[in-house]
Amino acid sequence: MGARLTPRRSRGPLVVAALCALAIAPAGARGEGRPAYGGAAVGTLLGEPAGFDPIALRSHADAAVVGLLFDTLYEVGPDGVVHPQLAAALPEVQADKARIALRPGVRFHDGTALTAVDVVATLARVRASAAAGWLLVSVEDIAVDGDDVVLTLEAPRKDLARILATPWTAVTPRGLAPKKDAPIGSGPFRLSARKRDRLELEAWEGHLAGRPYLDRLTLRWFVSGDDEAQLYETGGAHWSLRGATRFAGGSPKHATTELESPATVLVYLGFGQVHADVLGNRDFRAALDAALARGGLATVGRGERAVPAIDPVPLDLGGPSLSAIAADPRLDVAEAALARAASKVRALARDRIAALTLEILVADSRPDDREVAARVVRALDKLGARATITAVDATELARRVTAGNCDLYVGHATAELGASAMIYAQAFAIAGDRGHADKLAGGAITGVRMKELFAARLPIIPLYHRAVRVHHRADLRGAWFDSSARLGVADLFVWPLK
Amino acid sequence: MTRVRGALVTAVVVAFGGSALAARPPSPFPPTPAPEGGGGPGALWRAVAAAFDAASTDREPPPRPPTAVPVKWKARRIASLDLGAPLLALAAGDLDGDRKAEVVALTERHVVVLRPAGRGLGEVARAPLPADPASIRPRDAVGTLVVAGGEILARASTRGRGARWALDGKALRELGPLPSFPLCGDLSADLVPGRNYFGGAGAGDKEPVPAFYTARCRDGVVDRVGRAVRAQATVEAGGGVAIAIETRCGSRDKACTPRRDLRLEGAGVAIELDDVDRDGTIEVIVSGAGAPGDADAVAVWSIGESGVSKKPVFRRGFSGGVVGLGSGDLDGDGDSDVLAAVRLAGARKVDLWVLD
Numbered sequence: 001m002g003a004r005l006t007p008r009r010s011r012g013p014l015v016v017a018a019l020c021a022l023a024i025a026p027a028g029a030r031g032e033g034r035p036a037y038g039g040a041a042v043g044t045l046l047g048e049p050a051g052f053d054p055i056a057l058r059s060h061a062d063a064a065v066v067g068l069l070f071d072t073l074y075e076v077g078p079d080g081v082v083h084p085q086l087a088a089a090l091p092e093v094q095a096d097k098a099r100i101a102l103r104p105g106v107r108f109h110d111g112t113a114l115t116a117v118d119v120v121a122t123l124a125r126v127r128a129s130a131a132a133g134w135l136l137v138s139v140e141d142i143a144v145d146g147d148d149v150v151l152t153l154e155a156p157r158k159d160l161a162r163i164l165a166t167p168w169t170a171v172t173p174r175g176l177a178p179k180k181d182a183p184i185g186s187g188p189f190r191l192s193a194r195k196r197d198r199l200e201l202e203a204w205e206g207h208l209a210g211r212p213y214l215d216r217l218t219l220r221w222f223v224s225g226d227d228e229a230q231l232y233e234t235g236g237a238h239w240s241l242r243g244a245t246r247f248a249g250g251s252p253k254h255a256t257t258e259l260e261s262p263a264t265v266l267v268y269l270g271f272g273q274v275h276a277d278v279l280g281n282r283d284f285r286a287a288l289d290a291a292l293a294r295g296g297l298a299t300v301g302r303g304e305r306a307v308p309a310i311d312p313v314p315l316d317l318g319g320p321s322l323s324a325i326a327a328d329p330r331l332d333v334a335e336a337a338l339a340r341a342a343s344k345v346r347a348l349a350r351d352r353i354a355a356l357t358l359e360i361l362v363a364d365s366r367p368d369d370r371e372v373a374a375r376v377v378r379a380l381d382k383l384g385a386r387a388t389i390t391a392v393d394a395t396e397l398a399r400r401v402t403a404g405n406c407d408l409y410v411g412h413a414t415a416e417l418g419a420s421a422m423i424y425a426q427a428f429a430i431a432g433d434r435g436h437a438d439k440l441a442g443g444a445i446t447g448v449r450m451k452e453l454f455a456a457r458l459p460i461i462p463l464y465h466r467a468v469r470v471h472h473r474a475d476l477r478g479a480w481f482d483s484s485a486r487l488g489v490a491d492l493f494v495w496p497l498k
Numbered sequence: 499m500t501r502v503r504g505a506l507v508t509a510v511v512v513a514f515g516g517s518a519l520a521a522r523p524p525s526p527f528p529p530t531p532a533p534e535g536g537g538g539p540g541a542l543w544r545a546v547a548a549a550f551d552a553a554s555t556d557r558e559p560p561p562r563p564p565t566a567v568p569v570k571w572k573a574r575r576i577a578s579l580d581l582g583a584p585l586l587a588l589a590a591g592d593l594d595g596d597r598k599a600e601v602v603a604l605t606e607r608h609v610v611v612l613r614p615a616g617r618g619l620g621e622v623a624r625a626p627l628p629a630d631p632a633s634i635r636p637r638d639a640v641g642t643l644v645v646a647g648g649e650i651l652a653r654a655s656t657r658g659r660g661a662r663w664a665l666d667g668k669a670l671r672e673l674g675p676l677p678s679f680p681l682c683g684d685l686s687a688d689l690v691p692g693r694n695y696f697g698g699a700g701a702g703d704k705e706p707v708p709a710f711y712t713a714r715c716r717d718g719v720v721d722r723v724g725r726a727v728r729a730q731a732t733v734e735a736g737g738g739v740a741i742a743i744e745t746r747c748g749s750r751d752k753a754c755t756p757r758r759d760l761r762l763e764g765a766g767v768a769i770e771l772d773d774v775d776r777d778g779t780i781e782v783i784v785s786g787a788g789a790p791g792d793a794d795a796v797a798v799w800s801i802g803e804s805g806v807s808k809k810p811v812f813r814r815g816f817s818g819g820v821v822g823l824g825s826g827d828l829d830g831d832g833d834s835d836v837l838a839a840v841r842l843a844g845a846r847k848v849d850l851w852v853l854d
Contacts, residue, residue, distance in 0.1 A: 032766065032767065032768070032785070032790045032791075032794065032819035032820065032821050033766055033767065033786075033787060033788055033789050033790050033792070033819075034638060034640075034694045034695070034711055034735075034767055034790070035637075035694070035790065036735070037693060084631070088631040089629075089631070101631075103631050103632075103633060104631070104633050105633030105634060106633070205691075205692060206691075206692065207634070207692060208633065208634055209635065209637060210634070210635055210636040210637030210638075210692045210693070210694075211636075211637070211692040211693055212637070213637065477789050477790070477791070478790070490637065491637055495789040
């Protein structure tokens with residue numbers, strides 16, 4: 001390609017001297033190479049996504065996919081700072097009103113315009129939902145005003161933009177739940193196919209934050225623990241979240257770069273309703289909590305950082321570190337708690353507990369969870385109870401957990417909000433305790449009372465916080481993790497190695 | 499692509515392709531336009547134009563060769579600045595008429611004017627970019643910045659429009675909006691929506707514009723014999739640089755080549771053109787073509803009669819990326835000072851180096 005000059009207006013030779021005398025210093029450049037567009041990549045998720053509905057997301061994989069298909073009003077960038085996304089600017093707060101202007105020209109994947117009506121309907125649906133309503137507990141009213149969205153707040157919130165950056169608040173057309181296999185969002189990718197073990201995505205040209213660099217993206221999940229690393233090792237995938245090789249000492253086919261997120265994904269033990277009398281008893285939960293050998297959880301996984309925890313707030317976000325005492329089973333504490341539980345629940349009495357068999361549900365596409373569940377089985381064994389592990393697909397896991405149709409399950413939760421109160425609120429929301437979730441999210445319970453409340457209620461049992469470690473081909477550039485340990489997939493690009 | 503002239507933006511669509519270049523007039527300073535037809539008035543116009551050109555030729559001043567100012571290439575860091583947001587572009591030019599160039603930085607949020615202070619640079623003025631939100635922007639922020647005629651012309655992809663500013667004492671005064679990205683004093687372009695390069699499919703019968711990352715021009719320099727020269731470098735999306743050197747040839751100067759098209763490969767997006775030592779040959783200063791985040795380098799290539807020099811006249815490696823290059827006479831000593839802004843990818847803090 002040649003560069004063509006646009007000539008200045010001709011003034012003839014008389015102006016030669018004047019031109020020579022002009023000391024114009026034109027300028028303009030930017031460096032550091034620019035990512036090129038094109039290509040396709042095969043990558044992996046941290047398990048199978050259960051669905052595409054933002055308000056129903058329950059796992060890291062769900063959040064990752066929702067973030068690719070949909071947009072939120074705000075986003076948390078690589079720098080950890082909240083930036084406008086669908087919004088044109090940060091909320092303009094006056095008295096109890098927060099006005100949010102929308103970025104013009106945004107379109108959904110089907111070409112329809114994304115308007116304030118869609119945003120208001122989405123937020124109204126979030127607020128009304130059992131699972132995610134706690135996020136907007138401080139919002140009294142949501143309305144359209146011209147092209148803007150106006151929220152009426154109980155009290156000003158400094159973290160409003162951060163809340164509106166969480167994936168639960170991702171905007172859907174007219175605020176409706178996405179279709180099961182044909183979700184329409186405005187995010188950087190659109191779904192072209194969902195298959196048994198993968199999602200196939202295409203770049204959305206009209207994305208407001210720029211077209212993704214990759215043309216196509218395949219996101220896979222695996223039931224076998226080694227298949228993912230083997231696929232990467234043999235050149236079938238561009239990144240792996242479960243190591244670069246199947247066997248230690250091996251080497252992948254391609255030059256590889258490694259990147260690890262903060263350890264902010266909470267792996268927890270959740271409770272169902274099948275044996276509600278047993279598992280709803282807080283002393284029994286405390287007994288199980290104390291019987292767990294948490295120290296060993298640091299070795300779960302494929303080498304990524306795992307931080308055993310008794311608190312839902314990650315160490316990397318200012319949470320407490322695990323004491324040496326809490327790392328080992330505290331059988332005396334467990335026995336005392338079990339005795340208190342047995343005084344109220346007949347099935348937990350010494351002569352009956354051996355007859356108790358609990359089922360632990362795990363997602364079959366998260367192989368590490370089976371190892372975690374095995375450790376829970378051992379803890380229950382110390383209490384005298386038996387347990388079985390049932391691996392089901394993500395959709396079935398979500399269905400049964402939502403219905404309470406299980407005893408125990410191993411769940412994953414991403415830390416979408418950095419504030420401790422919101423993380424505690426999320427823990428109560430996971431357990432379906434909307435009352436306490438609302439109080440925590442609304443600021444009615446603060447400080448040390450939050451911890452005391454959590455310890456007393458144990459809505460879930462935190463097990464460990466894990467990082468996400470990605471091994472990716474060295475010619476795949478632009479990788480970064482956000483504070484929720486999600487990979488910035490839309491920024492990935494191929495830069496051929498020389 | 500549009501032509502920018504002061505506050506006016508004239509919608510002149512220009513093809514950027516090589517074929518279009520070949521079809522262009524041989525000189526950037528063509529004779530007075532005298533179109534065919536028009537009956538009596540047309541003939542009168544052509545006669546007047548011919549007489550005007552003939553008179554101009556007779557009064558053509560003799561070329562005045564430049565006086566070279568010896569330059570020693572040596573990189574030294576003069577400042578380490580936190581500009582408050584990632585830097586997008588760098589330029590230098592005289593904004594206050596004191597014959598010394600100011601340094602201008604375009605960030606994702608501001609235009610910042612800097613001036614030598616002590617052994618480094620000090621901030622003189624800063625203006626926020628227009629608040630208009632960009633509807634669809636590229637994933638990596640892109641910005642262009644031109645200092646010409648005592649004005650700053652700038653636009654960042656983070657905003658819905660650009661603007662022109664003048665330095666008014668210690669403040670920047672906005673003079674007017676810019677809908678497009680300024681590339682040179684009289685050239686601007688629009689990004690392909692959502693992407694980090696310029697170009698377009700072409701409207702109507704217009705040729706499609708091949709993808710390019712940026713273009714840079716240099717006016718007001720003369721060649722070895724004193725002929726006015728204009729140079730433009732266009733950084734193509736594939737990594738090559740197309741360089742056009744256009745010389746104002748006198749009507750009796752048969753040895754003069756009015757236009758030369760040259761190429762340079764393996765260059766990055768940061769680029770600058772100047773006759774740094776005033777010896778009548780243009781220097782092309784380019785960053786490396788590495789990936790974002792990789793180590794980078796600045797190379798200075800000389801464009802002589804035989805084309806681009808076989809080896810760079812200067813090369814300096816940097817552990818960070820070279821995000822911007824600029825050239826201007828900061829100290830008023832007659833030669834240009836070449837500036838390089840170096841940073842770790844995405845960082846707000848940049849190191850400013852003078853290379854000569």
